[in-house]
Amino acid sequence: MGDTVSSHLDESRREMITARTSNVMKEFSDMYEQQYAVALFNSVRFEIEGGGGTQSQLLHRKDPLAGRSIFSGSLFQYLEENRKWRNRFISVPNSYTISIYDSKAAYERGLHPKVTINCAGYRALTSMEEYMELLNTNLSDIKGKGGVNPVIKCATQFPLILWHPYARHHYFCVMTEKEQKKWHAVLQDCVRHSNNGLSEDSTVHTPAFTDAVRLLRQSKEHYGTWDMMCGTPPQILANLVMETLSPELKNVISPRLKGKMHQRQRNWMLISDGVYRQVLSQTSGQYHALVEACEAQRAPLDARIRTDMDQIITSKEHVSSKIRALVLPKAEKLLRSSVQPYINSILDALMEPTSRGFAEVRDVFFKELVELSKNSLNIGGGEKLGEHMERLSMLAFHPVKMQSCYEKVDQLNLEGLQQRFSVSSPSVFIGRAQILMGEQMDNAVYTFEQIFNQRLEAKGGEDMCKTIQRCQDRVLKKFDYDSSTVRKKFFREALLQIIIPYMLQHLAPSCSPDLPRFKELIFEDFSRFLLVENIFEEVVLQSVTKDIMMAVKEAAVQRKHNLYRDSIILSNSDPNLDLLGETSPVDWSSKFGADEQESPISFGTVGEGSGKKRRQVVSMIQLEGMPLPYESCLEVPGVELIPEEDAEVSEEKKEAKEIENTGPLDDPKSPDSVNEIRDLINPVVEMLVCISKDDQNEMTNGAKPTTGTTTMEDGLKEQVIHITTVVEDVPSKSPVDKMSPQTILQKLAGSPHRESVIKKAIDEIDTAVLEGDGEKIVEVAKSDTESPMPLTTDSSSCLNREDKILKPADTEGMLG
Incomplete structure (x- = not known):
């Protein structure tokens, strides 16, 4: 790729780019110096005369993100160098830049990020179709059909793309739709704050800069709003240069690009990025030199303005009245x-x-x-x-x-x-x-x-x-x-x-x-x-x-x-x-x-103070349903580790339904219905009781009023009003299918689907124990208790917590 860029951006062409940038900066510098003096006069006048505005009723926080970072987490990034997808750790500090590290360990050690992305001018996309549409619109001379021969082949069906009209594009992907939505919201926030414009606190530099850019574009017949008026002043100036330079270079270079359609598009994006970085470097240096020169003249200009303020205002009013007589009739007609x-x-x-x-x-x-x-x-x-x-x-x-x-x-x-x-x-x-x-x-x-x-x-x-x-x-x-x-x-x-x-x-x-x-x-x-x-x-x-x-x-x-x-x-x-x-x-x-440990915490980068803890605004993303071992520079996992969309969505719906039905036990909410209030007054506890086959014939499916008592885990005896009995047939397995717990755990150690295998292992153990004792499952409902026991939903709880198993002798009083 480097050969492609260097071959099309040779020394003569780089000199031409430098000359074009210098010409634009010369025009801008002349206008900026003029507008700087005007902005300084307006600022001093406003300071002296004052200007009443509507008083805010709400309080304003000066530095709301002090000691905070926005977000951090791991995802997969596409590397142009070797065309591979690699796992990367992403950190978003309170400056809303995106810092990319090889791993979380590198981030926590305070190492410098591999890449830092300033999102000004970018757009965050979530589909390859939308990206190809933008790409074809921007590269009208190098078109390709959407969905055919894409520039990259995404490793998963959940891409995240940062698109820029001139700078390099960045490609990421995640494993689930839920992650994609979360990451997209974070990337959009980075773009939003980077595009927010210049600080309004600078009452001289900001109006001088914006007026100079606007007048320069108007001199070239570019009226109206401008999408690329975003980022820092050097970035805006680089966009201003590229607005005219990029089409000219494209017309010259695009006919010489070789290869298939997507290859030519990729090569042009790399060339455009090289040009943009060269222009940005030049505009940064010249702009800072211009600001320093204007600041050196600020003190004498300020003194003259304060001395002659009344005469300047009188002169301005006189000229304004003359111009108003010329312009107003035409303006009112147009209006x-x-x-x-x-x-x-x-x-x-x-x-x-x-x-x-x-x-x-x-x-x-x-x-x-x-x-x-x-x-x-x-x-x-x-x-x-x-x-x-x-x-x-x-x-x-x-x-x-x-x-x-x-x-x-x-x-x-x-x-x-x-x-x-x-x-x-x-x-x-x-x-x-x-x-x-x-x-x-x-x-x-x-x-x-x-x-x-x-x-x-x-x-x-x-x-x-x-x-x-x-x-x-x-x-x-x-x-x-x-x-x-x-x-x-x-x-x-x-x-x-x-x-x-x-x-x-x-x-x-x-x-x-x-x-x-x-x-x-x-x-x-x-x-x-x-x-x-x-x-x-x-x-x-x-x-x-x-x-x-x-x-x-x-x-x-x-x-x-x-x-x-x-x-x-x-x-x-x-x-x-x-x-x-x-x-x-x-x-x-x-x-x-x-407890601050419950709040998400991240570590500051070198530029923010190495090793300094910074609490995160958004919790770190973890993959749903599987561990995230990719903390080093690894390639994207194989297809077998990427969950199918339908299976994942159904699993998320199932988990959401379970949460909706049960709710978190450690974070109760207020009752929302009459039935919930009744359940709080007369709580119901479900217990799993193992019985023998001899007692099975005496029990039927259904509710049977009875009385009796049962001993709770705290030693107190509670009264039982009724018992609901459910008999379930458990299919037997051949000795070949049965495995010991040790065998199951050994197989589990090397399995990529750990959580699903754990659940399957628990079911195997439950079945083996129940079949070995010849027991059936009985659900016992109990009410009128002041301290309800935790809800038991499967037989694994009985196996892991012996104090909650009711022996047959303990149920004699309950069964009458």
């Missing part, structure tokens, strides 16, 4: 004819899935609190409460639990509007809405934690359910208000992102030629802070803002969207809550002495 008729349609397409997503966030949060209340009522104890609160505190960062919320927004569809308004895809808005949903969930959880902790310290553990209920109601009211505020802001920003580029694209041809003459109205000392291009865009923005605000305000009146009206203001409604926000987060495990 009336081509924008206003579509605002409500765009808003409806955005509102319905987004509102459903936020409603699901509320429901998930409510259900978790109900579960917390039920467990505190049934189980009690500070240790259990601490464990449940620990899990609740990380609810917003649990990809699997939040998946139902995110799926609601995935239904957002702008079909019919995308082409008209140059929207590449709705993924930009979907990702932003999902990030806001996660933030609101964490705010609600953190606020509940602080209020609940305050109540506990004030009143202790008395009447826990009522305390939880009151805190829950208080937080939900605040969540409803903040949810409405956040959604309305999101709708306004989304409408601006869709409409403003459309208007600029149609107004630029007629207005841009007249803009240079307005530069003469700006003093030379202020020319770095006032650019006519920015003022022109601000005028266009002001022309459409009123219509957007009115549309969102009218939508807030409709009850179906669950939005508060703008007239409802809850500012300073809960001043005591602000004081709680200044306190440190509650460590529930140490507060109630919870």
Whole structure:
């Protein structure tokens, strides 16, 4: 593979790539320096004048993932070097990068990962058909039919693929559908947070960078949203270079690629990855040098802005009025004819899935609190409460639990509007809405934690359910208000992102030629802070803002969207809550002495502090129904170890049904029906009693009222009301089929299907013992007991626990 890349990316071609990257970076640097001064002026002005925003009702956690990692587990990875599937250990720290290790032991020793994946720009896929469709769309010159001659042959029927338009693709697979769903949720969360955009905390660098990139793309007639505006600034710049460079290289290189269709596709992906890494390395170095140069000029620029602030603002207002007189008539005409008729349609397409997503966030949060209340009522104890609160505190960062919320927004569809308004895809808005949903969930959880902790310290553990209920109601009211505020802001920003580029694209041809003459109205000392291009865009923005605000305000009146009206203001409604926000987060495990070993724990990598324990948000995945011995660099298991889909699904359904019918004995829940309440009052215990053939004739299948007593394992005698007798015929086996327990265990030691063999071995032992004594199975039902015995479901329990076997002499009183 290396020969293929080096042969097509020779020295001359690499020099051409370097030159093209330098040209793009030169254009970007000029625009960034201009926008840096403008962004600095706006930041200082906002600092001096202030800007009032809607006050949040919920508290915000500063560093929610401190001391945490998101996930870790083992799966199979496809290696391009030798085209083999190997077992790998994956760790996802709180930075949402994916670190790949040879084994769990290497991870725990703090070794450097073999591969680290930054998921910005990637897409997480779960089917080879979807992957081939994307591949054929991206490689239009090197097409192959979906499902025929795939690029790779997946080892199982549950693949996980990370796809990128320019960088290398990553292929994984797991053994079960349940694992696939869990891993897919984790990978999607990594992509979501990596694509979240630049930090809003930087009030100068972020707006300067985004405006420079947007203006540079507009100069090349690329208006509208851009899917690859994601990741770090060097990654975004590399995407900007590859946007034009990749098609040109493809046209030159693809005709020279040899081999079958899938081989040519694989070779081109490796070549594209080589080009992308070269471009990314160059953009990283040049961008950091550019930022340092601008930062060196920040102090004198800041001093001048503060000194001449009033004169700069006056000059800007004068120029704005002149540009407004030129632009407004044209903008209003375009607005009336081509924008206003579509605002409500765009808003409806955005509102319905987004509102459903936020409603699901509320429901998930409510259900978790109900579960917390039920467990505190049934189980009690500070240790259990601490464990449940620990899990609740990380609810917003649990990809699997939040998946139902995110799926609601995935239904957002702008079909019919995308082409008209140059929207590449709705993924930009979907990702932003999902990030806001996660933030609101964490705010609600953190606020509940602080209020609940305050109540506990004030009143202790008395009447826990009522305390939880009151805190829950208080937080939900605040969540409803903040949810409405956040959604309305999101709708306004989304409408601006869709409409403003459309208007600029149609107004630029007629207005841009007249803009240079307005530069003469700006003093030379202020020319770095006032650019006519920015003022022109601000005028266009002001022309459409009123219509957007009115549309969102009218939508807030409709009850179906669950939005508060703008007239409802809850500012300073809960001043005591602000004081709680200044306190440190509650460590529930140490507060109630919870056993931290029960919480999933992972170990930090070298970059995060070697050997430092970090609690995981999501529990580690283990294979269902079989052990996971693949902790070293092993190949993918043979076909005999990969469970069939139908058998696996049926087994999962069977286990789910058993859990549903019996429930965990150590974690009881509140009764949900009248019959369950009656069972709690009059518990029933089923016991297996071995009897002889002579007594069999005296017993019949059915219920027979009787009285008597039986001796329990604690020595107390309990009264028996009735006995249900069931006689089962056990087919005899030939001596050849019978095996001793030692023989069974020897065969078990080398078997790959250990759990199934264990179960079969137990059945063999049960049958051998019962046939040897000539005994039958009798079920005895007993009620009116205050302390029920554990439920026995098979004869193996009788064999392993002698204290629960009732001898015939003990049953004489029961049988009358």
